Amino acid sequence: MTSTTTTGTDGRIIVRISDPGELVAAVPHLLSFRPGPSVILLNHSRGRERRIIPVIRADLPGEPHERDVVRELVDRLLRHPGAGVTVVIVGSRLGHRARPGELPHRSLTQRLITALDEAGRPVDHALWVPEIRGGAPWTCYHDDCGAGVLPDDRETVMAATMATRGWVTHDSREELVRQLDPDDPAALDRRQRLLDDAVEALAGTGRSAEEERAGRLAVVRAALGRAVRGDFDLSDDDVVLLAMALSDLKVRDRCLTTAEPPGEPAAIAAERLWLELVRRTPPPERAEAAVLLGYAAYRRGDCVLAGLAFGNALAAHPGHRLAELLQICLHRQLPPDALGRLSRAQEGNLMPTDP
Missing domain, CATH: 3.40.140.10 (Cytidine Deaminase, domain 2)
Structure with missing residues (x-):
């Protein structure tokens, strides 16, 4: 050798x-x-x-x-x-x-x-x-x-x-594509109903936007902590809570920081969490997890998975602005290192310091 x-x-x-x-x-x-x-x-x-x-x-x-x-x-x-x-x-x-x-x-x-x-x-x-x-x-x-x-x-x-x-090499491009396949329709329908109920219940909580955002950030941090420990077992309630959290675009944008440093074990764990959510979340909420998956893959240089993820986001939510922007960057071959400014523009990394 x-x-x-x-x-x-x-x-x-x-x-x-x-x-x-x-x-x-x-x-x-x-x-x-x-x-x-x-x-x-x-x-x-x-x-x-x-x-x-x-x-x-x-x-x-x-x-x-x-x-x-x-x-x-x-x-x-x-x-x-x-x-x-x-x-x-x-x-x-x-x-x-x-x-x-x-x-x-x-x-x-x-x-x-x-x-x-x-x-x-x-x-x-x-x-x-x-x-x-x-x-x-x-x-x-x-x-x-x-x-x-x-x-x-x-x-x-x-x-x-x-x-x-923690990087995975697939035996074919088709196998790589299949890893983004959604969960069975019955499970997605069940979670859609739970999401609808959660959105309706949210209107009556009386909590301020700041309180809601703090709660959503706590949900994401907890899920990331479990991911770093290798726990990707998500219940329906977990999926719903994370989908609700990522629907807050400020929370989602904070999650861009989890791709840093690219390719490191913690970033790979976060990427795996986004992949699990892509498979388990119904549209249009699936788009937020898909764009985070694509961003993480793009940052570590996996442009094939990034392109698949951005396409998944746009299929779930046509016109998704961040997915469209990142897809343009990918098509124009913007170097992955140049995307780091999106992470650096956020308030701070959400990854737990002591998983």
Whole structure:
């Protein structure tokens, strides 16, 4: 193995990879799912750490569409600063036939190399693998970087590091999508009735807006405390109370702070709580948990899950302003670090200091 881990001055765990095969094996963990036939760009940032951000993926195009896809991929990548790029081609598009003695999709790869070189973003490696599985051969489109066999991506240093952080790598994009599937209709109908009753009862409490907000913040803090301890068992009453709390937009916005620092265990626990609420909360209240899930995923660089979550929020509540804003940021490839200002604009982190 040529991967190592170190701890940065800010406490982050840094995984250093120097072998092309291990870099390819890291792709499912960087995407949060194992890709099928794809073209993938890994952008290497400037500086000593050479972070990989972002990871950009697209389905393999047919030859008539290669120019357009290359133009779009390069445009997306150039919105981020960087010092170099690794191109990974996974598998082959259905019906594609490589010329004898050539790797699949060589013309697509060459178009990417040329376009990136002209844009001042050189390609460090251009690699092809039939699939990202342990034992699969990897080969380089360049003549000078060799070939090899992929390690089992489930047993790499990257996989172990992700697992200790609570990150989940799904076996396919479809599996990633399914994790947002709502609870059974009967449970959602039951909670909708409870929500309606709670809203009606709220009108007769006589409490001030400040008292109501303090109570809602207390509900969220308690749920976050349980999440940090690994308890995600939510009763119907829990779902209703949290949905009511997040319907207060000032409370919801305070919850943006739970995504900080991105990828740390407490932030991952909060993200898991929002995911559970997305599945268990009826619309339109589901939208608030979905936008918090998307924000947390976006902040840690998981743009695929972020996009799914923002779409979920807009399906539950068309015209949701924060979901629309964040979806625009995502489509325009705004770097995740730039979103931190939304968290910093809030009064203070809601995560319990002593879980």
